[in-house]
Amino acid sequence: MAGIKVHGSPFSTAAARVLATLYEKEVEFEFVPVDMRAGEHKKEAFLSINPFGQVPGFEHGDLKLFESRAITKYVANEYAGKGTDLVFGDSKKKAIIGVWMEVEAHQFDPVASKLVWELAAKPAYGMGDTDKAVVEENEAKLVKVLDVYESRLAESKYLGCESFTLVDLHHLPCINYLMGTEIKKLFDSRPHVSAWIADITSRPAWSKVVAMQKRQ
Amino acid sequence: MATPVKVYGPAMSTAVSRVLACLLEKNVDFQLVPVNLSKGEQKKPDFRKIQPFSQVPAFEDEGICLFESRAICRYICEKYTDKGNKGLYGTNPVARASIDQWLEAEGQSFNPPSSVLVFQLAFAPRMKIKQDQVVIKQNEEKLSKVLGIYEKRLGETRFLAGDEFSLADLSHLPNTQYLVTTSGRGELFTSRKNVGRWWNEISSRDSWKKVVDMQNKGA
Numbered sequence: 349m350a351g352i353k354v355h356g357s358p359f360s361t362a363a364a365r366v367l368a369t370l371y372e373k374e375v376e377f378e379f380v381p382v383d384m385r386a387g388e389h390k391k392e393a394f395l396s397i398n399p400f401g402q403v404p405g406f407e408h409g410d411l412k413l414f415e416s417r418a419i420t421k422y423v424a425n426e427y428a429g430k431g432t433d434l435v436f437g438d439s440k441k442k443a444i445i446g447v448w449m450e451v452e453a454h455q456f457d458p459v460a461s462k463l464v465w466e467l468a469a470k471p472a473y474g475m476g477d478t479d480k481a482v483v484e485e486n487e488a489k490l491v492k493v494l495d496v497y498e499s500r501l502a503e504s505k506y507l508g509c510e511s512f513t514l515v516d517l518h519h520l521p522c523i524n525y526l527m528g529t530e531i532k533k534l535f536d537s538r539p540h541v542s543a544w545i546a547d548i549t550s551r552p553a554w555s556k557v558v559a560m561q562k563r564q
Numbered sequence: 565m566a567t568p569v570k571v572y573g574p575a576m577s578t579a580v581s582r583v584l585a586c587l588l589e590k591n592v593d594f595q596l597v598p599v600n601l602s603k604g605e606q607k608k609p610d611f612r613k614i615q616p617f618s619q620v621p622a623f624e625d626e627g628i629c630l631f632e633s634r635a636i637c638r639y640i641c642e643k644y645t646d647k648g649n650k651g652l653y654g655t656n657p658v659a660r661a662s663i664d665q666w667l668e669a670e671g672q673s674f675n676p677p678s679s680v681l682v683f684q685l686a687f688a689p690r691m692k693i694k695q696d697q698v699v700i701k702q703n704e705e706k707l708s709k710v711l712g713i714y715e716k717r718l719g720e721t722r723f724l725a726g727d728e729f730s731l732a733d734l735s736h737l738p739n740t741q742y743l744v745t746t747s748g749r750g751e752l753f754t755s756r757k758n759v760g761r762w763w764n765e766i767s768s769r770d771s772w773k774k775v776v777d778m779q780n781k782g783a
Contacts, residue, residue, distance in 0.1 A: 419665075425657060492617075499616065
């Protein structure tokens with residue numbers, strides 16, 4: 349089967365999620381940059397991979413996929429025997445891992461993404477002033493999520509189970525940006541969350557994604 | 565006979581009804597345990613032990629406690645593979661990847677604007693909360709864009725992930741039901757030929773009709 353291609357930008361949190369997974373699984377891939385400033389992701393060629401016009405797009409031979417969390421699951425299962433084990437366990441363990449994957453997708457990410465946009469992306473790309481009301485509203489929501497995480501991480505080394513899995517990985521891109529903003533204090537003030545972040549952000553596979561971002 | 569699984573929450577909750585639809589598709593016996601949302605039962609410590617975000621549904625099966633409706637659905641499909649609709653979550657990795665892709669699209673692109681509209685148009689009036697017309701307009705526009713993409717996709721395949729009904733289609737049933745029947749904005753769906761056809765087909769499934777029946781009976 350022809351190799352893997354990831355279309356996107358390493359700065360995109362969603363693309364970074366996929367890149368981190370490929371590095372964890374030690375799977376070869378070709379990275380195809382998408383010039384988002386030029387609107388390349390809204391053009392026909394890219395839309396044929398992701399009709400929503402969002403990065404990343406993913407190809408593996410004839411298979412085309414979009415939605416980072418579907419892609420990471422596909423990679424983790426397709427290469428189950430290679431690199432880091434990211435989805436595993438008996439049905440009970442998998443079920444609980446599945447719960448926390450949804451928590452990241454529906455409780456953490458919507459809030460964290462808005463904060464990343466206001467506090468990291470807007471300043472970096474000169475895309476307008478930070479909207480303080482949005483920051484305040486989402487910070488309050490994030491506090492509630494992080495309180496749940498603090499309790500969870502007091503009983504479980506990682507969010508899904510005792511080992512690092514896709515659940516933790518999916519958080520890395522937003523957390524990475526937020527650590528460079530005023531949101532860092534919310535993490536630092538929670539010992540279990542803080543220790544978990546220190547652990548997951550120091551993984552070699554994640555460092556490779558950060559290095560890709562720095563090379564741009 | 566196995567103990568029925570337990571689903572905590574009212575059938576009228578979109579997330580609860582997502583789980584009920586899945587259980588009915590898979591012919592898995594369940595017991596619906598009421599949670600009185602208007603009395604704040606979901607915020608009480610006992611409930612938060614099984615759902616720390618104080619939301620419904622929560623779910624229990626043989627000592628396993630789960631939450632997040634889409635995680636519960638995936639669990640049901642994986643545990644009861646040979647029951648009911650066997651292809652609901654795909655029978656091979658490529659089919660499953662496509663279903664996961666459209667399930668994520670539902671969760672990330674369809675659900676946010678449609679949930680806001682369900683609240684504003686179907687629930688706010690009942691709860692005597694003032695509707696926010698700006699928010700309604702913004703989310704109608706967002707939902708329209710998503711449905712434009714669905715219209716094209718559903719011109720290529722019978723259902724979202726392929727030619728078989730899957731968890732990806734099922735996941736859309738709860739919000740769409742309210743929008744088509746209660747909100748007065750049903751034409752968002754029915755005016756689009758392929759989306760309209762798809763909605764008729766998925767909402768006529770026996771499993772969904774039973775859920776709507778439960779909702780109408782105030783379960």
